[in-house]
């Protein structure tokens with residue numbers, strides 16, 4: 504499987520339309536590259552730290568993000584994990600990401616469970632999701648998660664218990680905690696013997712510098728590909744049979760003991 508992570512620069516000085524233009528340009532550059540799965544970061548259109556814009560930027564589930572990305576999924580014949588957007592549902596607002604299949608059909612959604620309360624208004628403005636998300640794709644079962652969720656191993660273990668074989672993570676993780684980012688991405692992959700694809704932002708939004716370093720981690724916890732600190736598309740080939748092979752060779756997941 505060939506994956507492409509669109510590490511987008513999200514800066515306060517820009518309007519979402521400018522980011523959309525760059526995203527669509529990067530998607531058009533993927534034409535002919537036989538990419539199977541594309542990921543975008545967390546709240547890339549509004550900007551994670553642009554809290555004052557959340558309400559105005561909110562959209563229904565089948566809103567702008569899905570409507571604009573679905574034709575790209577069809578054109579590129581690739582799954583697209585849309586990154587997250589502010590979803591409006593009745594009077595509630597969520598940090599929601601979606602997975603489109605290569606026909607542009609919505610196959611999975613995830614509402615961020617762990618909202619970030621430190622130095623952030625996310626927890627005041629949004630409602631937390633309550634369900635993990637495991638989506639059956641043509642490449643296996645994908646578990647979806649968002650940024651701060653990386654600090655909660657029980658969420659990833661639950662997804663593995665529900666058959667996840669790889670994790671798709673969108674993020675707006677700051678440079679200030681870059682070491683945590685790498686450590687947590689590798690730990691969640693290794694302890695769950697699963698591929699982990701994590702797509703981050705870069706640029707400075709609301710005074711917070713995005714850390715970049717989007718990465719693809721193997722089920723053995725090794726970084727297979729990693730972006731730098733600037734805007735770029737990270738493309739890498741992944742051998743998904745490694746998951747089953749490693750789980751059979753070193754069957755730690757079979758030795759789980761129920762602690763509750």
Ligand SMILES: NC(=O)CCC(=O)C(=O)O
Nearest residue numbers: 619650651675676677680
């Ligand atoms: N967008 C986020 O969830 C930020 C998380 C973060 O900065 C951290 O966990 O540290």
